[in-house]
Amino acid sequence: MSDDEKAPAKTPTRPIRVPIPMWDAYGRVCSRLGTDRTADLLNRMREQIKTHGDEQDLADLAAAEQELAERRSRKGGRPPRS
Template sequence: MATDDKDHTFITRFRIPKRLWDAYGTAAQRQGTDRSTDLVNHVRDYVREHGDAQELTELEAAEKELADRRTRKGGRPRKSDQPT
């Protein structure tokens, strides 16, 4: 949860075997996505399915924050513009 209004997306660390992380990366790439996008989508889906009212409110606020940030920055780059 955000501790103040200046919190933004952050990098978090977790432990996973390197071989599993690498396999996840190549499998995600083959599906046309990357690990970060897939993980964020998984977290969203998990909160939608299992979240309580407060967690769903946090999800909604996070989605609005991302939409606002993309509007200010001109939106997310097209997949064709992203390096492979």
């Protein structure tokens, strides 16, 4: 991998347009479920890719999971999913 192709130092943020009341309600629901918005959205994205993705999508998902695992190992990891 060339210097230009190296992954950024941290996972980039992706802005989305969501009405504030919906975002607030979603945050409360996620909290009651013992998760947060990011984890919940990532899990939904995984489900969609696994269900509807083609070979390239699944390969990209595998690469993304590897990137997340490497980032977490440098940060001490995350608690196991419940």
